[in-house]
Amino acid sequence: MTSPTSAKHTDIAHLDSLTGGAFTAATSGERASRIREWLLGNPAAEQLSEVFKELSIKDKGAAKLVREKLDEARRSKGQEALAAEWAARAQALIDTAKLNIADALAWQRDAAKAGAPLSKEPLATLKTQLAERVRGIEDLQHQVQVQREAAVLLAQRIEVLSTKPWGDAQAALDALRADVEHWQTQATALVAHVSWASVDLKFPPLLDASRGQLLVVWDAFQAALNLAVAAAADASAPLPPVPVWADELRIARGVPAEAPPKQAKPKIDPEVRAQASAAVRAALTTLELEVAEGHGKASAGAANALRNALKEFGKVIDGKLENQAHAALAAAGELEGWQRWRADQIREELVTKAEGLLKRPEGQAIGGRKMQETLRTLRDQWKQTDQGGVPNHALWKRFDEACNEAYKVVEGWLEKVKAESAEHKAQRLALIAEVNAWAEANRTALDDDWKGFNRILHQFGDRWREGGHVGEKVFAELQPLWKAAIANAAAPLEALQAQSLAARHAMIEEAKVLGDAPVLRIDAVKALQQRWQAQAHAVPIDRRQEQKLWDAFRKPIDDAFNRKTTEREKAETALGARDRMVLDAAKALEAANASGDAQAIRAAMAALEAALQGQAQAQADVTAAGVQEQAAQSAAAEAPNMPVAPVQSAPAAPESVADAAETDVAAEDAAPPEAPAAPAAPAKPAPKPVVAVRGDDRPGMKKEAPAAPGGRGGKFGDRKDAGAGRGGRDGAAAPWGERGPRRDDRGDRGDRGFAPAAPRLGDTAFRAQRDALEHAQLALKKLAAQAHGEALTQLLTAWEKRDASLLPPAQELGNRAAAQNRPVWVKAVEGSAKPQAAQSLLRLEMAAEVPTPAEHLDARRGLQLQLLTRRNDPAPAQTWGQDTAAVLAGEFNAADARRLQSALKVLLKR
Structure with missing residues (x-):
């Protein structure tokens, strides 16, 4: 017996x-x-199913190909079924x-909507x-219309x-007879056509009426x-009934043509004629109105009324009114005929x-719901059709039975809707009770979380919707x-919102x-904004x-800040002479950058630096003039109380409050002891305390450790001749009040290595010079790289051609x-060329720290x-040169040239 495994x-x-x-x-x-190759042979569906069943366990990717083939077979099978159905x-x-x-x-429309393959056979x-x-x-149908016109x-x-x-009529008789016979032949062919039964119902009566009218006229003419x-x-022989021909024959016979005497109509009373015309005109107006509006049933009654009026008053009214009727x-x-046919067609639909x-x-x-609306629409359309045409009771019976049968679906849906409505009403009543209970229990927000309070109210609203x-x-x-x-429930929040709105x-x-x-005031603005944010976070509103x-x-x-920005921009727009100088130098540097000439770029950079240094020098002059003016004013103010002394030199401007204090002490020490006591000068105001001192912000320096002044690294106040103490040259320590004259050998700011502070550039000039310098540095780097590459190329060319004249000059080598x-x-x-120096190439690669080809790594x-x-x-x-x-x-x-x-490329840049 075979096992299942085997x-x-x-x-x-x-x-x-x-x-x-x-x-x-x-x-x-x-x-x-292999699965793709097997699928090209279009295997049977049973084989596809077996292979997919076993292969899906082992390989999902390959099984996907088989599954796609199975899906395609199912789709094609469904398409074949649809095609067969719509083909039938x-x-x-x-x-x-x-x-x-x-x-x-x-x-064709329904087949396309159902998804039938209309582009495939059959x-x-x-x-x-x-x-x-x-x-x-x-x-x-078109030929019928043509025949009617013919x-x-x-x-x-x-x-x-x-x-x-x-005589002309007799001459044209044969041609006219042939045309009439040809017309009759064509009309007979149309009626005998295979598709004549499928022609619209209004065309056969048109052809028959045209045939009858033509035959009557033709027979009378003959x-x-x-x-x-x-x-x-x-x-x-009697004369023909055609007046023209009769007059012609009378003239031929020699009989004068006489107009036939008109039969005199009997005289009718004008009142009777007016009454008859009014009656006929009223019926005619009613009929024309009904015909214009397309009412078939009403037009039939109006037509009968007009016919009765013509029977009664036809001999009394004039000919024009009779023709209109x-x-x-x-x-x-x-x-009436068209509407009856159209109404029946609409009823069948x-x-x-x-x-x-x-x-x-x-x-x-x-x-x-859709069934209810559809039935209502169908019944309304049936009523409109009955209003415009004669009713059809047989079709009405079928229509009413079909609508009643379909209404059973509506009845079941109405019962379901009624039950759901009762359930929804109970849920809404329960929600109202829950909201009332929550409102009684929460008259204030928990932990003043009014946003959470508002969120709960919104959740209630969402549940209601x-x-x-x-x-x-x-x-x-339920809505009230x-x-x-x-x-x-929202009353506490609304009261708080009213207070928040007022605030x-x-x-x-x-x-x-x-x-x-x-x-x-920026601080006031920030404080006000913080108060606003606190209010917004605390109390939610719409x-x-x-x-x-x-x-x-x-x-x-915002308007205040914009006004401030506008004023700043106006100030920046009104450039001074120095700003214009910097701008002109920056534009010249940009032009040099565009030219690509390194010497021109360096010259333009030097000109820009000179412009910036010129601003610094101008600022230094302004500062010195201000110091001198201040010294002159102080001397003028102290003149009544102090003796006149020769002015030797103006002291340097103090750099800080501490410097100013030391300067005052040094001045007191420098006064000779024999000088008579001067009257007490008015007390100077105490110097303002130092609120903040800027630390050393250089890279690597600590903020809390100030930089040591001078070149020796000593403490502040130490001098070259201080010795061991604060006294004179002998190094003996002297009391603070008995020190000798102090020599202020600090010099001016330039002696200490600090350049005078340059005046602040306008935003436009500052950005222009910064961008120009950045572009110049990039251009110089680019030109240097190009020069380096050209020099290296010339060196390799000289080696290849063994021509020393092609070697680049020393200044172009860069190193x-x-x-x-x-x-x-x-x-x-x-x-002369010697054998290759493989070891030298290896040493060069080691010196430049560049990779060596794989074959030379060992x-x-x-x-x-x-x-x-x-x-x-x-x-x-x-030794990379050797x-x-x-x-x-x-x-x-x-x-070797590539390796060199x-x-x-690295060594020449160092």
Whole structure:
């Protein structure tokens, strides 16, 4: 007995042989490739299912290909079923003797909507056949209209001949007879056409009426012409009824033509005529109005009323009114016939729609509400059709039965809606009770979290909106209860919001006051903004209202800042002479950058630096003039109280409060002891305390450790001649009040190494000079790189051609060592080629720290080991000039040239 395991292995082996070894393939790629090759043979669906079942366990990727093939087979099978179904419908339409054009067009529309493959056979051929059938029917209807016009033209030709001499009519008789017979032949062919039964119902009566009218006119014409011929041959024969021909024959017989006497109508009373005309005109007006509005049923009654009026008063009214009445009756007759046919056609469509409501597929079933609306629409359309035409009771019975059957779906849906409405009403009542209970328990926000309070209110609102559908009457009852409950719950928040709005309006007014102030107080603005943010975070209000308040609060402050910015921009726009000088120098530097000339760029940079230094010198002059003026004013103020002394030199401007204090002490020490005591000078104001002293902000310096002044690194106040104490040159320490004269050898600011502070540049000038300098540095770097590359290329060219004149000059090599080694390189290039110096190339690569090709890595490692054992030998970085000369002395090789170029590219830059 065979075990299930062995049977399974047997099946997998069979499937493996079937798929060309897909199950035993080593990799997933090979398995997928073999599956693709197997699928090209279009295997059966059963084989696809078996392979997919086993392969999906082992390889999902390969199984995906089989699954796609299975899906494609299922889709094609479904397409074939659809194609067969719609092909049968199309064939039924083609085989029917009486084809409705609307049905043929609806077949193509419905087939496309259902997803049938209209572009594939057999639907493509059937669609073409239906289109040709429809086109043939439309051509047939068009030919009917053409025949009708041709009959009218033939009748007009006959009437025109009756106004000409009878000889002309006799001459044209044969041609006219041939045209009439040809017209009759064409009309007979139209009626005998295969698609004549499918022609619209209004066209056969038109053709029959044209035929009858033409034959009547033709027969009358022939009879009159025969009488004219006989009267011309026999003088005693009667004259034809055509007046023109009769007058011509009378003239031929020698009888004068006399106008036939008119029969005098009997005299009618004018009152009777007026009454008859009024009655007929009233009926005529009613009929014309009904015909114009298209009311078939009403027009039929109006037509009968007009016919009765003509029977009674036809002999009394004038001919013009009688002609109008007959024309209106003809129009009413056409309207009545057309509307009856059209009304029946519309009724049949409505019956078909009503019967098809319950015959839809399961996936396309109509819901209750949609069914209710559809039935209401269908019944309204039926009523409108009955109002415009004669009713059809048989179709009404079918329509009413179909609508009643479909209404059962509506009844079930209404019961369901009623139950859901009751449930939703109970849920809404429970929600109202919950809101009321929550409002009683939460008169204030927990932990003053009013945003959470507001969030809970919004959640209640969302639950109310999502509470389900209820009837309009029930909703009208529940809505006032809900509004009262939510208003009660939101009362604490609304009271707080009113207070918050008042506070925000007050802050808006305060912001206006700050914005209108001549000097904008930034600290007050920040404090006000913080108060606003605190209020906004604490009390939530409506988003739109809060945005409007925030815009009103921000506007005056923004206007103040904009005003300040505008003033600053105006000040920056009005450039001074120094700013213009810097701007001109920056523009000149930009032009030099564009030229690409390194010397011009350096000259322009020097000019820009000179312009900036000129500003610093000007500022130093201004500062010195200010110090002198201040000293003069102080001397003038102290003149009444102090003795006159010769002025030796103005002291340097003190740099800080501490410097000013030391200067005062030194001045006191310098006074001679024998000088008489001067009157007490007015007390000087105490110097302001130092609030903040800027520390040393250089890189690597500590903020809390101030930089040591002077060049010796001593404490502040130590001098070169201080010795061991504060006293004189002997080094003895002296008391503070008994020190000798102090020599202020600090010098001016320039002696200490500090340049005078340059005046502040305008924003435009500062940005212009900064950008120009940055662009100049980039341009110089680019030019240096280009020059370096050109020099290296010239060096390799000289080596290749063994021509020392092609070597670049020393200043272009860029490296001092390279310039020193250039004579050695010249001798190496001028000499005869020697064997390649492989070790020198390796040393150059080691000096430049560039990678060595893979085939020379072992040699480089060996050389590195040798260099480790030679302690006193110079390193490759020290001998790269001699190594380069050794390489240049050897034979030129493209590979060695590339290695040399990569090494020198680094070494020449150092």
